[in-house]
Amino acid sequence: MLQKVPNFLTLDVEEWFDAELPRRRLSEPFDEISSIEKQIDLYIDICNRYQIRSTCFVVGKLAEKKPHIVKKLHEHGHEIASHSYGHKLVYSMKPEEFKEDLHRSVSILEALTGEKIKGFRAPSWSVTSVIADWFYATLEGENLLYSSSVFPAKTFLYGMPGANSNIHKAAGSSIIEIPQQLANLGIIKTGIAGGTYLRLLPAPVVQAFIRMKNSQGKPVFIYLHPWELLYQKYPVQLSFTENIIQYYGVKRNAAKIGSICESFNIQLERMDEFISSFLAQNE
Numbered sequence: 344m345l346q347k348v349p350n351f352l353t354l355d356v357e358e359w360f361d362a363e364l365p366r367r368r369l370s371e372p373f374d375e376i377s378s379i380e381k382q383i384d385l386y387i388d389i390c391n392r393y394q395i396r397s398t399c400f401v402v403g404k405l406a407e408k409k410p411h412i413v414k415k416l417h418e419h420g421h422e423i424a425s426h427s428y429g430h431k432l433v434y435s436m437k438p439e440e441f442k443e444d445l446h447r448s449v450s451i452l453e454a455l456t457g458e459k460i461k462g463f464r465a466p467s468w469s470v471t472s473v474i475a476d477w478f479y480a481t482l483e484g485e486n487l488l489y490s491s492s493v494f495p496a497k498t499f500l501y502g503m504p505g506a507n508s509n510i511h512k513a514a515g516s517s518i519i520e521i522p523q524q525l526a527n528l529g530i531i532k533t534g535i536a537g538g539t540y541l542r543l544l545p546a547p548v549v550q551a552f553i554r555m556k557n558s559q560g561k562p563v564f565i566y567l568h569p570w571e572l573l574y575q576k577y578p579v580q581l582s583f584t585e586n587i588i589q590y591y592g593v594k595r596n597a598a599k600i601g602s603i604c605e606s607f608n609i610q611l612e613r614m615d616e617f618i619s620s621f622l623a624q625n626e
């Protein structure tokens with residue numbers, strides 16, 4: 344019998360104004376309108392409907408301001424992991440600054456959940472080969488077990504071209520990396536199962552991609568943001584391309600996620616539970 348390949352549903356829990364493109368266009372002070380409570384409720388409804396326990400990477404400053412969001416996700420059986428404190432690009436920080444930012448976020452989340460935080464996702468996939476050594480050493484220093492931060496190709500904002508695209512132990516570190524799975528379209532590599540990519544593509548394409556990767560033995564994670572689940576016009580002027588990246592398909596996205604989850608006769612796992620069995624098998 345073929346061994347079942349796990350897949351994961353992940354949510355990067357942040358406000359629309361934490362996302363890189365609107366953040367760059369904002370001048371302080373700005374109108375912090377937020378629909379995040381409604382967006383989180385919608386997410387929890389989808390997960391309950393399909394009996395999914397997911398991994399939620401939470402921004403620390405949001406957890407500090409709205410702790411009830413973290414508690415609610417945790418109470419519904421979702422793993423709480425770190426998405427940094429301030430949602431700054433990791434490659435824009437000095438190692439010492441990143442260490443403080445990470446520690447602050449982990450402390451807040453552990454106090455809220457009463458559990459050890461095990462995972463981290465870098466804001467906007469902002470890990471590069473230049474910073475990889477100190478990045479993983481800092482996660483290890485904070486006693487984390489895994490990272491899901493690598494986009495193994497180059498884009499205008501992020502990416503680590505040539506990175507190992509399998510789940511692997513980071514070089515010289517105990518940290519397990521769960522990289523994003525990409526599609527090879529000739530010389531171009533592209534994301535499929537999350538963010539703007541998922542909103543641009545029809546659900547059957549995303550489903551076919553996940554099945555194809557699974558047939559190669561590769562687990563796939565779907566990733567979403569709360570601001571991708573419920574349309575909300577931001578009080579900020581975006582360019583034509585930025586508008587597509589931020590808004591395209593948002594109104595249809597919750598239904599699309601539902602149809603993707605419905606079509607799979609699989610249990611989507613929490614990353615921490617997968618990591619426990621991965622470490623046990625690879626000891």
Ligand SMILES: [Zn+2]
Nearest residue numbers: 355357466467
């Ligand atoms: Zn983020």
